[in-house]
Amino acid sequence: MHGFANPKRFLTIARPLTPxxxxxxxxxxxxxxxxxxxxxxxxxxxxxxxxxxxxxxPAAWLGMAGWSVIAMAxxxxxxxxxxxxxxxxxxxxxxxxxxxxxxxxxxSLWGRPAWGTWWEWDxxxxxxxxxxxxxxxxxxxxxxxxxxxxxxxxxxxxGIVGVINVPVIHYSVLWWYSIHQPPSxxxxxxxxxxxxxxxxxxxxxxxxxxxxxxxxxxxxxxLADAQAxxxxxxxxxxxxxxxxxxxx
Amino acid sequence: xxxxxxSHPLKKAKHQRLALVVVAVVALVAAALIATWAxxxxxxxxxxxxxxxxxxxxxxxxxxxxxxxxxxxxxxxPDGVTIDFVVGDGDARVPVEYKGIVPDLFQExxxxxxxxxxxANGTFRADTLLAxxxxxxxxxxxxDMTAAQKQAAIExxxx
Numbered sequence: 535m536h537g538f539a540n541p542k543r544f545l546t547i548a549r550p551l552t553p554x555x556x557x558x559x560x561x562x563x564x565x566x567x568x569x570x571x572x573x574x575x576x577x578x579x580x581x582x583x584x585x586x587x588x589x590x591x592p593a594a595w596l597g598m599a600g601w602s603v604i605a606m607a608x609x610x611x612x613x614x615x616x617x618x619x620x621x622x623x624x625x626x627x628x629x630x631x632x633x634x635x636x637x638x639x640x641x642s643l644w645g646r647p648a649w650g651t652w653w654e655w656d657x658x659x660x661x662x663x664x665x666x667x668x669x670x671x672x673x674x675x676x677x678x679x680x681x682x683x684x685x686x687x688x689x690x691x692x693g694i695v696g697v698i699n700v701p702v703i704h705y706s707v708l709w710w711y712s713i714h715q716p717p718s719x720x721x722x723x724x725x726x727x728x729x730x731x732x733x734x735x736x737x738x739x740x741x742x743x744x745x746x747x748x749x750x751x752x753x754x755x756x757l758a759d760a761q762a763x764x765x766x767x768x769x770x771x772x773x774x775x776x777x778x779x780x781x782x
Numbered sequence: 783x784x785x786x787x788x789s790h791p792l793k794k795a796k797h798q799r800l801a802l803v804v805v806a807v808v809a810l811v812a813a814a815l816i817a818t819w820a821x822x823x824x825x826x827x828x829x830x831x832x833x834x835x836x837x838x839x840x841x842x843x844x845x846x847x848x849x850x851x852x853x854x855x856x857x858x859x860p861d862g863v864t865i866d867f868v869v870g871d872g873d874a875r876v877p878v879e880y881k882g883i884v885p886d887l888f889q890e891x892x893x894x895x896x897x898x899x900x901x902a903n904g905t906f907r908a909d910t911l912l913a914x915x916x917x918x919x920x921x922x923x924x925x926d927m928t929a930a931q932k933q934a935a936i937e938x939x940x941x
Contacts, residue, residue, distance in 0.1 A: 575921035650885030711826040
């Protein structure tokens with residue numbers, strides 16, 4: 535872990551990894567989504583609307599995985615003071631929020647034909663909306679602490695506290711009676727026909743690779759930002775120390 | 783990298799922070815479990831028939847009733863838009879009446895969530911019907927198979 539503490543070493547790995555993840559993820563994603571849209575069969579009860587599955591489920595997974603990344607980065611920051619941890623947490627927040635929003639939007643579009651409603655204040659739906667608001671809070675907090683030069687440990691604590699919502703989302707359909715059906719996929723078991731299962735797994739992997747690529751890109755951008763700022767600060771200090779030409 | 787050079791007090795501080803985070807996470811999980819346990823009834827989206835039967839809500843109070851539409855119970859009244867059916871959960875059954883358009887996925891043997899109120903005669907009058915589908919995703923082609931073929935295909939899927 536601490537081998538990557540040096541931003542230079544991180545960059546030598548992140549630079550070639552980003553395009554590789556992006557290309558592989560896009561290929562997987564376009565293949566599986568094309569199959570899902572055009573070749574997958576209609577579902578017994580839901581008919582053609584089942585195709586939204588191939589976007590909705592990966593988006594939900596990445597919305598929750600994004601916050602898990604934030605929580606792990608937050609712990610790494612607080613316990614080990616890993617210098618890249620705060621940057622990793624901030625980098626995962628925006629794509630995580632994006633996928634949570636996609637999950638909510640596609641779920642709403644799917645709920646209208648399947649259940650007969652755009653939105654219900656159900657345990658699963660509400661906890662997912664809470665996740666989106668947690669993301670907004672984290673993005674605002676992490677941005678503010680970085681801007682004001684305050685310790686990023688404040689947002690790290692928020693990231694750890696917020697992770698409690700992730701298992702609540704997962705178990706909401708098991709603990710409480712919910713309009714949302716229980717998970718179709720659990721450890722080694724699937725209630726999905728292979729025609730739906732395999733493209734779904736491929737789409738999930740594709741979205742995840744693209745998510746990782748975006749996180750790496752954002753980490754590099756945040757690192758570059760920090761370096762540019764440090765350089766500016768150094769320059770300002772130097773010009774303070776040296777008498778400027780105007781005074782001579 | 784600097785691990786080998788780390789002096790003893792720094793390592794101790796690291797362990798203290800780790801312990802602190804572990805304690806904080808355990809406390810958080812405990813608090814969340816207690817909260818969800820306390821919320822177990824309030825956070826449910828609907829009541830199942832056995833809850834409605836054993837502890838009936840006051841007549842006229844708005845509640846949601848969820849369960850399976852019992853096979854063979856669905857009757858369409860002569861006006862064509864009023865339907866009667868029975869919602870069951872294996873233990874108890876509640877008769878439901880509803881007037882209006884039903885969702886596409888509403889059918890016998892499938893899940894339903896009805897919003898409405900209990901009438902004095904023990905019937906549930908629904909104002910809104912929501913369909914609830916289960917976790918199974920099965921292609922439409924399987925519908926035309928024989929029962930044995932279908933079972934084989936489903937078993938292959940859930941293996």
